[in-house]
Amino acid sequence: MSELLLVLFLWSLPLAALVASVAGGHRLVRRLTPVLLLGALLLGLAIAGNCFFNGKIVHVDWSGSLPFALGLALDRLSGFFLLLICGVSVPVVLFSISYAGHYCSAKWRWYWGLLPIFLLSMVLVVVASTVFLFMLGWELMTLLSASLILIEGDDEDRRRSLFIYLAMMHVGAAAVLASFLLFVPHAPTLTFDAMGATGVGLPAHLRIVIFLLSFVGFGVKAGVVPLHFWLPKAHAIAPTPVSALMSAVMLKTAIYGFVRLTFGILAAPQTWWGYLVLGVGIATAVLGILYALGEHTLKRLLAYSSVENIGLIYVGLGLALIFQGHGLPVLAALALIAALFHALNHGLFKSLLFLGAGAVQQSTNTLNLEELGGLLPRLPGIGISFLIGCAAAAGLPLLNGFVSEWLIFKSLLKGTVLEPIPVLPLLIGAVALAGTLACACYVKVYGITFLGRPRSDAATYAKDAAENMDLSLFIIALACILLGLHPGAALHPLSALAGTLIPNATTPPEIADISSAMPLVAAGVLLALILALRLRTRTSRRVDTWACGRPGLTARMQYTATSFSKPLRSVFKAVYKPERALDIEPADQPYFPVNITYRSIRTTSFEKTLYRPSVDLVVAAARQLRRLHTGNIQVYLLYIFLMILALLLVLRFA
Amino acid sequence: MRNVLINSAQLLILVLAAPLLRGVISKLKAWIQKRQGASVWRPYADLWKLLHKEELIPNTSTVVFRFAPVIGFAVTVAAAAFLPVLHPAALLSLDGDIFLFVYLLAISRFVMSLGALDGGSAFGGMGSSREALVAALAESPLFLALTALAVLAKTGSLSQIAGWTMGQNFFDVSTVHILAFVALAIVAVAETGRIPVDNPTTHLELTMIHEAMVLEYSGPSLALIEWSQAIKLHLLAALMISAFAPWGMSLASTPIGLAAALGAYAGKLACLVMALALVESSVAKLRMYVVPDFLRVAWALAILAVIFTAITKR
Numbered sequence: 001m002s003e004l005l006l007v008l009f010l011w012s013l014p015l016a017a018l019v020a021s022v023a024g025g026h027r028l029v030r031r032l033t034p035v036l037l038l039g040a041l042l043l044g045l046a047i048a049g050n051c052f053f054n055g056k057i058v059h060v061d062w063s064g065s066l067p068f069a070l071g072l073a074l075d076r077l078s079g080f081f082l083l084l085i086c087g088v089s090v091p092v093v094l095f096s097i098s099y100a101g102h103y104c105s106a107k108w109r110w111y112w113g114l115l116p117i118f119l120l121s122m123v124l125v126v127v128a129s130t131v132f133l134f135m136l137g138w139e140l141m142t143l144l145s146a147s148l149i150l151i152e153g154d155d156e157d158r159r160r161s162l163f164i165y166l167a168m169m170h171v172g173a174a175a176v177l178a179s180f181l182l183f184v185p186h187a188p189t190l191t192f193d194a195m196g197a198t199g200v201g202l203p204a205h206l207r208i209v210i211f212l213l214s215f216v217g218f219g220v221k222a223g224v225v226p227l228h229f230w231l232p233k234a235h236a237i238a239p240t241p242v243s244a245l246m247s248a249v250m251l252k253t254a255i256y257g258f259v260r261l262t263f264g265i266l267a268a269p270q271t272w273w274g275y276l277v278l279g280v281g282i283a284t285a286v287l288g289i290l291y292a293l294g295e296h297t298l299k300r301l302l303a304y305s306s307v308e309n310i311g312l313i314y315v316g317l318g319l320a321l322i323f324q325g326h327g328l329p330v331l332a333a334l335a336l337i338a339a340l341f342h343a344l345n346h347g348l349f350k351s352l353l354f355l356g357a358g359a360v361q362q363s364t365n366t367l368n369l370e371e372l373g374g375l376l377p378r379l380p381g382i383g384i385s386f387l388i389g390c391a392a393a394a395g396l397p398l399l400n401g402f403v404s405e406w407l408i409f410k411s412l413l414k415g416t417v418l419e420p421i422p423v424l425p426l427l428i429g430a431v432a433l434a435g436t437l438a439c440a441c442y443v444k445v446y447g448i449t450f451l452g453r454p455r456s457d458a459a460t461y462a463k464d465a466a467e468n469m470d471l472s473l474f475i476i477a478l479a480c481i482l483l484g485l486h487p488g489a490a491l492h493p494l495s496a497l498a499g500t501l502i503p504n505a506t507t508p509p510e511i512a513d514i515s516s517a518m519p520l521v522a523a524g525v526l527l528a529l530i531l532a533l534r535l536r537t538r539t540s541r542r543v544d545t546w547a548c549g550r551p552g553l554t555a556r557m558q559y560t561a562t563s564f565s566k567p568l569r570s571v572f573k574a575v576y577k578p579e580r581a582l583d584i585e586p587a588d589q590p591y592f593p594v595n596i597t598y599r600s601i602r603t604t605s606f607e608k609t610l611y612r613p614s615v616d617l618v619v620a621a622a623r624q625l626r627r628l629h630t631g632n633i634q635v636y637l638l639y640i641f642l643m644i645l646a647l648l649l650v651l652r653f654a
Numbered sequence: 655m656r657n658v659l660i661n662s663a664q665l666l667i668l669v670l671a672a673p674l675l676r677g678v679i680s681k682l683k684a685w686i687q688k689r690q691g692a693s694v695w696r697p698y699a700d701l702w703k704l705l706h707k708e709e710l711i712p713n714t715s716t717v718v719f720r721f722a723p724v725i726g727f728a729v730t731v732a733a734a735a736f737l738p739v740l741h742p743a744a745l746l747s748l749d750g751d752i753f754l755f756v757y758l759l760a761i762s763r764f765v766m767s768l769g770a771l772d773g774g775s776a777f778g779g780m781g782s783s784r785e786a787l788v789a790a791l792a793e794s795p796l797f798l799a800l801t802a803l804a805v806l807a808k809t810g811s812l813s814q815i816a817g818w819t820m821g822q823n824f825f826d827v828s829t830v831h832i833l834a835f836v837a838l839a840i841v842a843v844a845e846t847g848r849i850p851v852d853n854p855t856t857h858l859e860l861t862m863i864h865e866a867m868v869l870e871y872s873g874p875s876l877a878l879i880e881w882s883q884a885i886k887l888h889l890l891a892a893l894m895i896s897a898f899a900p901w902g903m904s905l906a907s908t909p910i911g912l913a914a915a916l917g918a919y920a921g922k923l924a925c926l927v928m929a930l931a932l933v934e935s936s937v938a939k940l941r942m943y944v945v946p947d948f949l950r951v952a953w954a955l956a957i958l959a960v961i962f963t964a965i966t967k968r
Contacts, residue, residue, distance in 0.1 A: 374774075376716045387718070387768075396761045397729075397754060409753045409797075416805045416963075425801050426960050429953075432756075432797035433790070439764055440786035447771030447782065453714050510750065517748040521758075524735055524746065528728035536724065536874040540709035545775045545870060559771070559779020567787040571946045 002058045005047055006072060006127070012040035013120040021113030025105055033112050034097045040116075041093065044086040044123065051079030053493050059129070069189045073129035076497040077264065081126040081256045084344055087479075088248045088351045089119055091472035095355045096241045098466035099362065103151075110151050111239070118144040118245070125253045131180045131190040134257075138176065141250060142169040148242045149234065161233035168230040172220030176257065179213035182206060192265060199265045207266055211273055214261045221254035224314060225284040226606045228307045232295070235303035240358025243299055247306045248351035252343050255313055262321065263336070263501040271325035278318025282427055285311030285434040290575050293441045293568055296561045298357045298367040301445060302350065305393060308434060309346040312408060313339045315431065319411045319424070324502060331414050333498035333505035338407030340494055345392065345400040345483065352389035352476040356382055359469045360449065363462040369445070369561035374454040378462040381470030383450045385477040390442040392480045395435050398522050400483035403491075403514055405435060410510050437568070444564045453555040485522050488515030660907055661735075661745035667916075668734040668892060672884035673697035675891070675927060682931035697884065701877045709873030714774040722769030723871065723878040726762040730882040730889070733758035737892050740915040741904045742817035750810040752800040756793065759845070759889075762882060763789055766867055773870035777859065781866030784942065788851060788863065791949040792844040798956035799834040799841070803897050805963040806830055812893070816900040824901060828966045833959035835898050840952035842890040844945070846883070849934040851945055854883075861939060895922045 020033040050056045051074050058074040074082065093115075100111045121144055124137030146166055149158070180190065186202055187194045202210070216227070223231035235243045262269060288307030295301040316339025323332035359382045360375065361367050376383035392399040408431060415424025454460040483490055488511070495507045547553035569576055578600050585595040628639070677694035684691025711719065735745040736755045748754060767785055770778035804810045806828070807818035844851040847864040856862050868879050896903075902918025904911030940948055 374714065376718065383716075391761075391764065394760075394764060395757065396764060397757050398761075402757060406750060406753055406757075410750045410810065413750070413801060413804060413810055416808075422805060422960055422964050425805055425963070426798070426957060428801045429794040429798045429957065429960075432794045435757075436760070436790045436793040439760055440790050443764060443767045443771070443782060443786060447768050447779075451716065451718055451768060451772040452774040452779075513748055513750065517746070517751075517754070520746055521732060521754070524732040525728050528731040529724060531731075532724045532727045532878055535705060536709075536878065538705070538707065538709055538874050540711050540873070542713045543710045545712040545714060545773050546777075547775060553775060555774075557776050558774055559776060559783060564779060564783045564786070567783055567942070568790060570943070571787065571791070 002047065002050070002056060003060050005043065006058050006060060006074060009040060009044045009047060010072075010120065010123065010127075012036070012043065013116045013123070016040060017113045017116040017120075020116070021109050024109035024112065030108070034093055037093050037112075037116055037119075038090060041086045041089050041119075044082060045090070047074070048079050048082035048086055052076060052083050052497070055496060061129075063130075063189070063191075068132060069130040069191050070133055071129040071191065072127045072133070073192070074127055076493070076500050077256070077260065078126045080340065080344075080494070080497055081252060082123065084252055084347050085119065085122050085126065085249050088347050088476075089245065091475045092241045092244050092351060092355065094468050094472040094475075095244075095358065098469050099239070099241055099358055101466070102362075107151055111148070114144055114148050114151075115242070118148060118242070122245075122249055122253055126256050129192050131177075131192075131195075134192075135173070135177055135180070138173060138253075138257075141253065142166065142173065145234075145238065145242065145246055145250065149238045152237070152239050158237050161230075161237055165230045165234040168220055168227070172217045172227075175213045175217030175220070177217075179210045179217060179261065182210050182213070192260065196265045196267070200268050202266075208270075211262065211266060211269075214258060215273075215277065218254040218258040218261075219280070222251050222258070222310045222314070223284075223307050224280050224310060225287050225307065226610055228284065228288065228310075229606060229611060231307055232291075232300045232303040235306070236297065236299040240299070240354060240361060243303075244351040244354035244358070247303060247354055248347040251306060251310055252347055255310075255317075255339075255343050258317065259336075259340075259501070262317075263324075267503075269321045269325050271322055274318045274321030274323075274325055276318070277314055277321055278427070281311045281314030281316075281318050282430050283311070284308070284314060286430055286437075287311075287575065289434050289437045289441060290572055293437060293444070293565050294576055296369045298360065298369060298372075298445070298449065299354070301369075301441070302353050302357060305353075305438070305441065306346070306350055308438060309342065309350070309393075312405070312431070312434070313342050313346070315339075315427075316342060316404075316408050316411065319408075319415070320502070322415075322418070322424075323411075326418055328417070329502050329505040330508050331411065331417070332502050333495065334407065334414065334508035334510055335411040336498045336502065337491060337494045337508070337511065338404055338411055340497070341407065341487070341490060342401075342404035344490060345404050345480075348476055348479050348483070349389045349392040349399075349401060352385060352473055352480065353393060355469070355473055355476070356386035356389060359465045359473070360462075362469075363465055364458040366456070366458050369448045371456040372449045372454070372459045373452045373456075373555065373558070374450070374459060375462055376450040378454075378459075379450075379465050382465050382473060385470075385473035386450065387446055388477040388480055389473075390446045392484070394439040394442040396439075398481075398484050398518070398525065400480050400487070403484060403487040403518065405431075406514060407510065440565075440568060444561055448559075448561045448564065452558050455555045455558070455560070485518055486515070487518060488512075491515060656907065657743060658745070660740060660912065661743060664737070664739040665731075665734050665745055667739055668737060668888055669731055669885055672888040673701060673881065675888050675923070676884045678924075678927055679931050679934075682928060683935055686931060686935040697880075701881055704872075704877035704880070705874050707873040709875055712773045712775075712870050715772045715870070718765070719769045719772040719870070720875075722765040722772075723875040723882070725765045727878040727882040727885075729758045729761040730885045734885060734889055736812050737889060738813040738816045738896050738900070738903065739892060739919055740912050741907050742813050742820060742896075742900060744813045747811050747813050749814070751812055752804055752810055752815075753797070755812060755893075756796055756800070759886065760789075760793070762886070766879070770867040770870075775870065777866045777869045780859070781863055781869070784863040785867055788844050788945060788949070791946055792841045792952070795837050795949065795952035795956035796841045796845070798953075798960050799837045800897075802830050802834045802956070802959035802963050805960065806966065812896065816896040816903065819897065820900050820903060820905070828962075830959050830962045830966050831898055833955045833962065835894065837952045837955035837959060838890075838894055838897075840949065840955075842887075842894065843930075843933075844949060844952075846887040846890060848887075848930065850937045850940045851948065853939050856939075861942070891923055891926050892919075894926065895919065 023029040061071040121140035128134040292304035319335035392401040395401040395405040767782035770782040852863040904915040
């Protein structure tokens with residue numbers, strides 16, 4: 001029965017796409033497509049929930065009727081990620097109804113035709129039980145998200161960013177595929193089950209190569225520093241609901257792949273794997289949030305914040321590997337639960353923030369923080385839920401983001417049991433730094449965008465947001481609050497999930513601790529809140545903001561996003577390395593200038609020191625290779641002859 | 655039941671005695687400057703006065719401005735529930751509440767910074783931007799100093815750390831404790847906006863941090879802000895006392911023991927307050943961009959404290 005439902009769910013997605021693209025011109029179809037898609041997603045949600053909460057495992061195997069291994073498998077890990085995909089997609093689809101409402105008919109068809117199969121590709125990645133299907137979904141995911149990006153235009157900038165995105169994704173996909181193919185001589189078939197059976201028995205050096213390849217391959221997709229380069233470029237130009245999906249869900253498929261391969265298939269990790277993952281995670285978290293702090297375009301900022309959160313998830317995964325390597329299954333389970341729960345939480349609050357950014361863009365036609373301001377009274381529904389998203393992303397207690405950060409802190413603190421040198425507790429400082437910078441960053445985002453006075457006409461005359469935009473944001477905000485107040489709902493099934501991946505793991509005591517503490521804290525805060533509200537029952541009067549006794553305070557006198565982050569940027573200036581140029585005309589009269597121009601360009605140092613040289617190297621190599629292309633057919637025949645000779649030699653001596 | 659009563663009394667002491675702490679500090683500072691100074695009960699009168707005044711609200715502001723002081727007050731009071739004062743237990747306790755405690759105080763800063771930006775003037779932005787700087791640099795050493803203690807005590811709960819420290823010999827005090835104490839003292843000065851990081855009595859645009867944030871507030875909201883600021887100062891003082899010098903806390907919770915514990919607590923608090931008053935009277939406020947250097951000292955000390963946990967006998 002559940003096998004049938006799973007297959008039905010998979011087929012219903014392309015069906016929705018087909019309906020949209022074939023009959024998208026009809027008004028009724030325009031109404032029907034989102035409903036069809038929502039229905040499919042709810043079905044998926046039910047299947048995933050049954051699997052994640054009740055541990056119902058589903059297997060579908062078509063290998064018998066096909067010449068190659070093909071099948072689906074839904075265990076707790078897949079169920080968890082399927083739950084994340086479907087759960088986030090429901091509000092995104094709801095939001096898309098109004099977002100895509102302004103598209104012309106052709107664009108509308110493309111959008112609703114591509115969106116369901118983009119969702120399908122992500123679902124395929126997490127439910128695939130064979131390498132073939134996994135890679136199919138993996139590749140479709142890249143291509144379909146790229147096509148969705150192209151819906152909103154194909155100007156020069158966009159094409160450049162898209163090219164970088166595609167190039168990076170294919171480097172990653174190649175590394176992932178290579179890591180899978182290395183199993184070929186050892187595993188009888190390329191199914192995850194067969195690979196898992198041989199994983200521990202592989203030669204040690206091969207295991208290391210597989211681990212490193214998968215770390216790089218999935219790391220590109222997840223956007224760990226220094227492979228995060230594509231992320232703010234691609235996420236910022238996609239249609240906003242797609243950005244939300246890319247940030248909240250697509251990045252998580254990389255986490256899924258990494259967990260599946262490292263914990264599920266390779267198993268028995270070495271300790272240094274963990275330290276590698278942990279180190280990269282810490283660097284990603286701190287640098288990601290520093291870049292976010294310096295960014296003033298809402299969607300780019302949110303994309304950099306995703307980099308930070310991916311870093312935190314990797315910190316959890318690295319800790320789990322370290323603990324597992326030292327033979328401490330309960331602590332490994334704790335760290336793995338922290339990582340996976342943070343993946344879920346980030347999926348929730350980041351989709352909320354991206355959708356909020358989409359609503360802001362629809363209402364004001366801009367995403368530049370310096371042109372926004374005062375949106376809360378103009379878009380109250382969006383504003384309140386966006387505030388909850390910001391607080392969750394800043395990791396504040398009573399919301400979901402805090403619980404996973406607390407679990408990460410707790411696992412780091414537990415690291416003292418390991419060794420004489422307290423490396424892991426020291427890293428608490430770095431994670432705390434990322435946390436407080438995130439707090440500052442989201443104060444900036446919310447305060448500059450939604451509070452104060454509007455900084456431009458676009459913000460002053462912001463249009464109302466559509467009702468289902470409000471609704472979709474409310475749904476996610478509610479989920480953030482519920483998981484923050486009652487984290488046990490997700491933590492207990494996650495602990496069962498960790499038990500399937502880590503041998504001998506029992507439920508860590510922290511799960512019960514935090515699950516029972518959060519409602520108490522919430523009750524305490526509520527009590528104090530009521531008390532404080534009773535203290536403050538006095539009359540109030542509205543007056544002009546104080547402007548040093550002068551009338552006429554204008555919006556230009558407020559702090560901007562740039563000035564807000566200036567003190568922090570100057571403290572961390574080693575990270576930003578801005579290129580500044582100040583031109584004063586005429587140059588010989590600096591105190592009486594006619595014209596002053598000031599430019600400040602921030603390129604990340606990775607672009608200059610890592611990417612530029614490697615791109616130059618590839619181009620130079622290609623130029624040298626071009627000499628082989630003489631255009632002379634005899635020379636080409638010679639090449640073929642030499643190649644055959646070389647192959648024969650290899651076969652003779654190998 | 656008895657324990658719940660004692661724990662609630664602890665919470666009430668932390669919340670209700672906080673303005674007195676401020677009064678004592680300003681009295682001490684006045685004495686050092688050879689002035690008469692206002693009564694130590696003056697902060698209570700100020701709160702009473704402000705609570706009965708009409709509130710002025712900037713016309714561009716929203717619900718965030720209105721609710722920020724209330725939420726800030728509520729979470730500060732909630733954070734107080736985690737601290738032991740009279741005996742090594744607290745109303746709320748959790749293995750790992752050191753992190754929860756700091757994050758609850760972070761909520762207060764988050765909403766107050768937003769409230770400041772909501773006023774729509776330059777001062778609010780200035781204040782919240784500078785507060786973000788100080789907080790970003792002060793919070794990590796705070797985490798690390800608490801981590802060092804947690805590693806030694808093998809527990810992440812504030813009340814259990816106090817209980818563990820009580821079992822130690824005072825003269826056997828470790829390097830970790832000294833380093834963490836100094837780091838925590840620097841952080842406490844920065845977090846509560848005292849000299850040399852910020853001056854709570856200034857209203858000069860160039861220097862103010864916290865005062866710039868709350869410039870638009872008046873009446874009952876201002877009272878709540880002042881009160882929660884006082885509670886925060888008291889919390890950090892109580893944190894230092896319970897983590898580094900809990901001796902004198904009552905283990906058996908007898909009435910006499912509790913009274914003695916209260917006396918001991920008041921004495922230790924008086925020492926801290928005197929030190930703070932002396933520092934505030936003898937040191938000039940730092941320039942804004944020297945504050946990060948000051949906080950880096952706390953960073954270095956806190957990192958050393960964590961490293962030294964490895965060589966301290968456990």
